[in-house]
Amino acid sequence: MTFKEDLGRRAALVEAYLVGCLRDRNIPARLLASMEYSLLAGGKRLRPVLVLAWNGLLGGDADKAMPFAASMECIHTYSLIHDDLPAMDDDDLRRGRPSNHKQFDEATAILAGDGLLTEAFVLMTETCLVKGLPAERVLRAIAVLARAAGSGGMVGGQAVDMELTGRTGVPLDELKKMHAMKTGALLTAACECGAILAGAAESDVDNARRFGRKIGVAFQIVDDVLDVVGDTATLGKPVGSDEAMGKTTYPSLLGLDRSKTLAREYVDEALTNLSGYFGCEQEFLWQLARYIVDRVY
């Protein structure tokens, strides 16, 4: 099995769970349609896959951790719906289709986002209440994820992103800090929560967190690079939108070559946290980290 096949297989397992996870919850029909429109719009399912890979690497059971993994995709999806709103990035297109508020309407999109964020926490509790993982572990993982997704993490990062948009002379460390909050926090939490749910030792949880931090930065740099050199069909959104919106990016500060080198350096640092582990999950995480940066080479 090639790495891409392995990634596809793992994403398909997450997909299968996501398809049913909002049913039997008494959700009004149009709201459910709007939530599923965005949740089931494809995507690499990177965050759930990271939860399950770190969980598996440290001895966890994928079936038991699955609701928690799925919750990360709910949170990621809600953030995309709200980011696309007219008052925010005002994007009409997401993953090659009309964004949620274009397909439905603004009120429904706001509520679909609110609903996905809240259902994510229902899913997290199910790793204990349905799947039987110890309440202490699940509660700790919820705390980690809530902080990462909240106003000191992802939501705060989006607020800072809005403030920086259109501003010139944004220094590199401000850009880094914004991205660490906006995209890095959730990727980091995915790795960390996977380890916590496996009942791993603190040193393993530390490795997971550090790995997540480094690939989080690499991921964002590559995202910025692809916005310059990618094509609309692959990205599912217009190329050059960062520049059009007046966003400071790694390429705009460092140039393309230096950005690509920096992404590779972060991936190399991430990989140091995988030494000392063995087996197919270690191999997968190694290749996943390389894959993030290889997309721009």
Add this chain to the structure above:
Amino acid sequence: MTFKEDLGRRAALVEAYLVGCLRDRNIPARLLASMEYSLLAGGKRLRPVLVLAWNGLLGGDADKAMPFAASMECIHTYSLIHDDLPAMDDDDLRRGRPSNHKQFDEATAILAGDGLLTEAFVLMTETCLVKGLPAERVLRAIAVLARAAGSGGMVGGQAVDMELTGRTGVPLDELKKMHAMKTGALLTAACECGAILAGAAESDVDNARRFGRKIGVAFQIVDDVLDVVGDTATLGKPVGSDEAMGKTTYPSLLGLDRSKTLAREYVDEALTNLSGYFGCEQEFLWQLARYIVDRVY
């Protein structure tokens, strides 16, 4: 101490906790200002007070349950911010002040709501991780609250409310169901979670849930009545806004007198769930239930 003094004393305890609960979380300054603008805008703090009263009635410690109680106010506040948005109810005024998106801007208001909802879950975990309540209890309470606040509860109720607005001939049972989701679910969860966090027996948890359901309906009927007979200064919002927006209400379906009688009947049913308990928390809950409906007499 009169009932109103008791209510004020309890609200003040919640207030004191809310003032500091978002600090030390690395929240960007403008976002924090926006979150606190709405969170600390006054209000009766009814949901936290209900958590603490049921918790106390069943032997719980108010200090330990406080973060969970505060989380309910974060969720209530986020729902008000999002409901006021131009794409939703488009309200410029809330509690006698400019609504969040008028005071700040739409993007900030959306993010402040997202942030308050997410921080609520951080607070919930703190009842275990900081205050030491058993993880099993806290996890169960989180599951109850997340379902109540989510797309099958409060968020779903707002979606149905938007669908029903402007429609004529809405039957009473559809109105009841919508309100049971939109406002009833959270009030019910407040009582139920208070009991769960106290480690109460299942029969006590059932009583708390039933009490919450009944006062939830009464509360909404009274809210509708006050929108007709109240005054702007007391309400902090324009009188008659329901009718102006084309909303079906209890008075519009049943008339004022029948609505007031119905509210009183629901309160009387709620009170049956307090028989068999004794002491100052029982007395307080009794008077609180009466107070809800007495506001229109």
